[in-house]
Amino acid sequence: MEGKANGPSENQAGRSVSGPTNPMVTPLLNDLYQFTMAYAYWKAGKHDERAVFDLYFRKNPFGGEYTIFAGLEECIRFIANFKLTEEEITFVRDSLPGSCEDGFFDYLRGINCSDVEVHAITEGSVVFPKVPLLRVEGPVAVVQLLETPFVNLINYASLVTTNAARHRFVAGKSKMLLEFGLRRAQGPDGGIGASKYCYIGGFDATSNVAAGKLFGIPLRGTHSHAFVSSFMSPDEIIEKSLKSSDGSHTSEDFVSLVQTWLSKIQWSKSLHGIFGETNQSELAAFISYALAFPNNFLALVDTYDVMRSGVPNFCAVALALNDLGYKAVGIRLDSGDLAYLSCEARKFFRTIEKEFGVPGFEKMSITASNDLNEETLDALNKQGHEVDAFGIGTYLVTCYAQAALGCVFKLVEINKQPRIKLSEDVSKVSIPCKKRSYRLYGKEGYPLVDIMTGENEPPPKVGERILCRHPFNESKRAYVVPQKVEELLKCYWPGSSGGDYPMVFGDVQCLNKRREDLPTLKDTRERCIKQLEQMRPDHMRRLNPTPYKVSVSAKLYDFIHFLWLNEAPVGELQ
Numbered sequence: 001m002e003g004k005a006n007g008p009s010e011n012q013a014g015r016s017v018s019g020p021t022n023p024m025v026t027p028l029l030n031d032l033y034q035f036t037m038a039y040a041y042w043k044a045g046k047h048d049e050r051a052v053f054d055l056y057f058r059k060n061p062f063g064g065e066y067t068i069f070a071g072l073e074e075c076i077r078f079i080a081n082f083k084l085t086e087e088e089i090t091f092v093r094d095s096l097p098g099s100c101e102d103g104f105f106d107y108l109r110g111i112n113c114s115d116v117e118v119h120a121i122t123e124g125s126v127v128f129p130k131v132p133l134l135r136v137e138g139p140v141a142v143v144q145l146l147e148t149p150f151v152n153l154i155n156y157a158s159l160v161t162t163n164a165a166r167h168r169f170v171a172g173k174s175k176m177l178l179e180f181g182l183r184r185a186q187g188p189d190g191g192i193g194a195s196k197y198c199y200i201g202g203f204d205a206t207s208n209v210a211a212g213k214l215f216g217i218p219l220r221g222t223h224s225h226a227f228v229s230s231f232m233s234p235d236e237i238i239e240k241s242l243k244s245s246d247g248s249h250t251s252e253d254f255v256s257l258v259q260t261w262l263s264k265i266q267w268s269k270s271l272h273g274i275f276g277e278t279n280q281s282e283l284a285a286f287i288s289y290a291l292a293f294p295n296n297f298l299a300l301v302d303t304y305d306v307m308r309s310g311v312p313n314f315c316a317v318a319l320a321l322n323d324l325g326y327k328a329v330g331i332r333l334d335s336g337d338l339a340y341l342s343c344e345a346r347k348f349f350r351t352i353e354k355e356f357g358v359p360g361f362e363k364m365s366i367t368a369s370n371d372l373n374e375e376t377l378d379a380l381n382k383q384g385h386e387v388d389a390f391g392i393g394t395y396l397v398t399c400y401a402q403a404a405l406g407c408v409f410k411l412v413e414i415n416k417q418p419r420i421k422l423s424e425d426v427s428k429v430s431i432p433c434k435k436r437s438y439r440l441y442g443k444e445g446y447p448l449v450d451i452m453t454g455e456n457e458p459p460p461k462v463g464e465r466i467l468c469r470h471p472f473n474e475s476k477r478a479y480v481v482p483q484k485v486e487e488l489l490k491c492y493w494p495g496s497s498g499g500d501y502p503m504v505f506g507d508v509q510c511l512n513k514r515r516e517d518l519p520t521l522k523d524t525r526e527r528c529i530k531q532l533e534q535m536r537p538d539h540m541r542r543l544n545p546t547p548y549k550v551s552v553s554a555k556l557y558d559f560i561h562f563l564w565l566n567e568a569p570v571g572e573l574q
Ligand SMILES: Nc1ncnc2c1ncn2[C@@H]1O[C@H](COP(=O)(O)OP(=O)(O)OP(=O)(O)O)[C@@H](O)[C@H]1O
Pocket: 334, 335, 336, 337, 338, 339, 340, 369, 370, 371, 372, 373, 376, 379, 380, 383
C-alpha cells in the first residue's frame, strides 16, 4: 500500500534553521563531565581559549571497508539553536557541587554557538576511519558541550545509514527495499532515525507514518496476520458489491465472483491437484481487503499455507478484480523458505496468466519479509528467488551485526598549539593539528586515497605527484598523481560575530568561503547512492574487501611523529 506524504522539507538559503527533529536534543542531552569541565575551564580562566576538535571513527562497521556519514543536519540544527534556558541552568546548578560560583552560571546564560565554526564532510558521503567527519573550532568550554550531542547525533545515524547501504548493495539496484523496523527499533527516536537514515542509505520507503510526515519519505505497507485471522468466513461479508474501475458497471456480489474464480483455478487443467479446499477465513480477509482497496490489493499469503491456500486465494481475488478492471499488486511472504516459495508463487502466477489469458499476471509483485538481513539476502541471491521487494525490520534498524560505530571527538589544537592523544594502542593515537582533508581520484575515476594535511599546507594539485603516508606506519607510503582533487571539509557553520539566532542561511561568510546550504533529504540520498557507485568494487565486496587508503602528507607525518616523541615520556629500565 502506498501512502501519500508531503514533500521533503527544503533547507534553502534565507530560511532559518529549525531546531533538532527530536525536542529532547537540548544542551542537557550531555554527559555531566562536559559541565564539570566547563566549570573548571571557567574557573581557570581558560574557557574562551580557542580549541579545535575532530570528530571521527576508528574502524568501519559490519566488517566492511566503508561507512556512510550521516547526522550532520541534526548537528547544525542543534548548534543553530544552542541556548540554555533558565530552567536548564537551574538544573545544572543543582547538579554541580554547591561550591560552584555564581559567575559560571551567568557565563552559561550567555553562551551560544556564534563563536563556533563547523567544517564537515557532506552528509551522505562515503567516509573512512581517522578522517575527520567534522572539525569543530571555538571556545574550548562551548565546544566541549557539543561533544556528546554531536557524537550521539552522528553515531547511530552513520551506522544505520551504512547498514541500509549494505543491505541495498546485496539486494541489488532493481529490488524495492522497505524499512519495516519501527516496532523493533530502540525506542521512538531509534525508530524515527532508522526510517530517515535507511532512506538516505538507499531504502525506497518506510512503514513509519511519522517519518513520512516529518521527512516526506514514501510510505508503504501491506497488512498483518491479525487481519487474516480476524475473519471467520466469507458469509460475514455484508457489503459485497464493487464498482468497476471505470465506473461503468457494478458487481453486486464480488464474493461469488471470487468463489467462481477459485473453483475455475481449482479445476483448471494445469493447476488441478496442486491444492484442494483453501482456507475460507483467509479468503474472506482477502476479499474484504480487496473491497477496501481495489486498486492496491496486496495479500499476506502465509497465514495458513502459502501454496495450498494463500496463493490460490490471492489469485481468485486478483482475477475477480481483473474482471472489474483493477490490477492487483501482489503478495507478501513472511515465513518459510522465501526462495522456494517465491519461485513456486511465480510459477503459479505464470500458469494463471497462460491458462486464463490475463496479460501481466506473471509479473505480480512478490514481497518477502521475516528476519531478513545481509546474510539471508545473500543466501536468497545464491539460491535464486523471485522476490521483487524486501521488507526489513529488526536486523536493519537495531544494527544487530554491530552495536555502535564508535565515533570520537578529540582535541587536536588549542591556542594554535597542536595537541596529540597517545595510546598503547596505535590505532587510538589521535592525529594532531587543525587539518584539511582531500580525496584524490585516479585515472579510472575511482577515489584512490584520502589525505590529511596541515591547515596551511598547499592543497594537492591535479597532475602533481604527492607522497601519501600512512599516519603511523613508516613503511607504508605511496606516490599519487591525482586526476581529480576534492576537498572534503566544507564550512557548514561559520559562526557569526555575535549575531542573533536562530541563524539564517544565506551569504554568511566563513573564512571567505560561502557557507554550505544543507541539502534536502532526497539530495543526500542521491549523493549517497552516487558515491557508492563510484567506489572501486573491491572496497565494496562483502568478503575480505580491500581497505581504502587513508593517509597524511609527508609534512604532517613528520610533525605527528615529532609531537609523539615530544609528548611520550622516556621510560627507565631498572
Ligand atoms: N531460502 C532461504 N535461505 C536462507 N534463509 C532463509 C530462506 N528463506 C527464509 N530464510 C530465513 O530463515 C529464517 C526462518 O526463520 P524461522 O524458521 O524462525 O521462521 P519461519 O518458521 O519460516 O516463520 P515463522 O516462525 O515466523 O512463522 C528467517 O530469518 C528467514 O529470513
